[in-house]
Amino acid sequence: MRKLMVTTFVSLDGVMQGPGGPDEDTDGGFEHGGWSVSYFDEQLIGLMTDLTRRAGALLLGRKTYDIFAATWPLAEADDPIGSKLNSMPKYVASRTLDTLSWQNSTLLTGDVAKAVGELKQGEGDEIQVHGSGGLVQTLLEHDLVDELHLLVFPVLLGSGKRLFGEGTIPAALKLVNITTSGRGVVVSTYARDGKLEYGAMGPETGNW
DSSP states (O other), X not given: OOOEEEEEEEETTSBOSXXXXXXXXXXXXXXXXXXXXXXXXXXXXXXXXXXXXXXXXXXXXXXXXXHHHHHGGXXXXXXXXXXXXXXSOEEEEOSSOOOOOSTTEEEEOSOHHHHHHHHHTXXXXXXXXXXXXXXXXXXXXXXXXXXXXXXXXXXXXXXXXXXXXTTOOOOOEEEEEEEEOTTSOEEEEEEEOSSOOOOOOBXXXXXX
């Protein structure tokens, strides 16, 4: 069974919208596009390169697919991230796209959660989801995410699409890796760790 990992750039207040450029995603009048760009350095690019090399396939929502399909085919042949993204299989969850221009791309139709579940049953390296905020909400709602790879940038945006929106199911997570870039980006990986447990805290309980 294949592991599904969600990789997301997120602000300290939980916003994942438009990290890569001013026109990337302006839904809802979002005016802070490109908020992550100034924090990228060689270390962070190296971490993203290593992560991408692990992927056996990409799973993307329509907006992220459109952005990637318009830019990554322009990468130089020796670009380690671009060459990997361009060559690997890509699966796109969309109700509006009819054709896909990026090489090795397949459109997922019908019940997306069911289709992704079937993909996970196959053989191969991990399936990676990058960005794709709407799709991530569906995956979380149906408990299809095995790991969350979060790059938390030291910025507050105050508005925008949140990573954990409505439909997120309660779940326990286990921190399996963490590092910090020279510019203060906290890169952490969380794996599913069963059901959420509850308790009480205070002097009267002895848990204080």
